[in-house]
Amino acid sequence: MSRVSGKALADALKQNNSLKELNLSNNNIYGDLDGPGFAEEFAIGVSDNGALTSLNLADNYLWAEGAKHVAEAIKDHVSALLFD
């Protein structure tokens, strides 16, 4: 997956407030090719999406570089809690 496809997916996520689960497993997000670019763009989309609760990135060889972008998305996608 490339930076372009990551940006496209991020744009979709930014405008979507209903998608709760997203499975991107086994999609060749190789971290040593254009994977970091995909991960960087995609992470921005995840950060800006308030509805996503479950994300599957398994079997994508993110490597450290791609994982750093995922980590940033985790950091920014702070858990909001409802206290009853």
Next chain:
Amino acid sequence: MSCFFFYHQPHCEIPHRCPHTHYSGALVKLTFGGDGTYRNASTEWEDVAYEPATLEIGMKEADFSNKNLGAGGAIIVGAWMSHKDNGAMTNLNISANKLTRGKWTNALGNGDPNDNNNYETDMSGLLQMRRRTAANTAWYRCYCLS
């Protein structure tokens, strides 16, 4: 009573998870890893795919041993423990994951993905995990060997 704020805000004096909470509009489950295969001695050295790891908010124990998570996996676990876990996790087994294994280089030229010499050494994940888990005061046990 009904109020809405982040768990870690200082005016919440509850040290761990509030029993009357639920999450709204935030990532509560993340699956990662599962990259590659290994040769399993118990199945006549057949190639077996590594199982992915799943982090969920509120997990108290996790066994991520032998999942080939590498440096990237350590980075993700560190970020999760720092920003999502809120001190819930008390037992984490992340052993046998080659946490310092970096990018594929095929330095030996033999194309063997199970040979550590065919990868860069990458300490960033382990260091990040160390930094980020240092703030977690709920740790009871963590296996991070190898």
